[in-house]
Amino acid sequence: NAGVTQTPKFQVLKTGQSMTLQCAQDMNHEYMSWYRQDPGMGLRLIHYSVGAGITDQGEVPNGYNVSRSTTEDFPLRLLSAAPSQTSVYFCASSLVSGTGAYGYTFGSGTRLTVV
Amino acid sequence: ILNVEQSPQSLHVQEGDSTNFTCSFPSSNFYALHWYRWETAKSPEALFVMTLNGDEKKKGRISATLNTKEGYSYLYIKGSQPEDSATYLCARNTGNQFYFGTGTSLTVIP
Numbered sequence: 540n541a542g543v544t545q546t547p548k549f550q551v552l553k554t555g556q557s558m559t560l561q562c563a564q565d566m567n568h569e570y571m572s573w574y575r576q577d578p579g580m581g582l583r584l585i586h587y588s589v590g591a592g593i594t595d596q597g598e599v600p601n602g603y604n605v606s607r608s609t610t611e612d613f614p615l616r617l618l619s620a621a622p623s624q625t626s627v628y629f630c631a632s633s634l635v636s637g638t639g640a641y642g643y644t645f646g647s648g649t650r651l652t653v654v
Numbered sequence: 655i656l657n658v659e660q661s662p663q664s665l666h667v668q669e670g671d672s673t674n675f676t677c678s679f680p681s682s683n684f685y686a687l688h689w690y691r692w693e694t695a696k697s698p699e700a701l702f703v704m705t706l707n708g709d710e711k712k713k714g715r716i717s718a719t720l721n722t723k724e725g726y727s728y729l730y731i732k733g734s735q736p737e738d739s740a741t742y743l744c745a746r747n748t749g750n751q752f753y754f755g756t757g758t759s760l761t762v763i764p
Contacts, residue, residue: 570750574754580756581658581743581756582754584752587751597751629697629698637750639705640686640703642690642703648697
């Protein structure tokens with residue numbers, strides 16, 4: 540049982556480049572989300588999805604796109620990388636959305652540096 | 655309180671000491687309060703999910719309480735051990751969104 544798998548673990552981008560962070564879960568979780576973690580700040584929600592075909596914005600969505608074509612996958616796309624997007628990114632999933640009654644399972648994180 | 659706030663920011667205790675931390679949150683639009691344990695170089699792991707005012711949860715030496723009316727939760731660790739060293743995060747759920755605090759970093763000194 541792999542849980543939540545994130546790739547890559549590390550990435551360096553040049554300003555203006557685009558890339559996709561991959562996230563896959565094999566637990567049949569309905570809810571998936573992306574967070575960024577910056578020094579001195581809590582995990583901040585970028586985008587989330589309550590099921591295949593449904594996505595919505597979190598606290599800090601600008602500069603990021605997501606899609607959810609299957610239950611298992613929830614990729615995060617950086618359209619044109621900026622140094623302000625240097626961060627550690629976590630994907631997390633939960634069995635059911637809308638109630639908060641189930642805890643998150645987190646991926647191992649992607650450390651992204653934009654130069 | 656607009657955000658989830660945790661205190662203290664960091665804590666050093668001796669092995670065997672008991673300790674506790676606080677998570678404060680807006681009491682409006684409350685669905686659930688989560689506690690996570692985050693060890694260095696790992697991912698956060700869920701400790702407790704609490705939904706009802708007065709909830710108390712326990713897992714081994716760690717326990718948590720919830721007061722939704724006044725907007726706070728306490729996490730207690732009894733007889734701290736070096737392996738308890740980690741950052742403890744709380745998160746408030748408002749339905750489909752979670753708001754995390756910045757965490758309390760605990761170091762247990764052998």
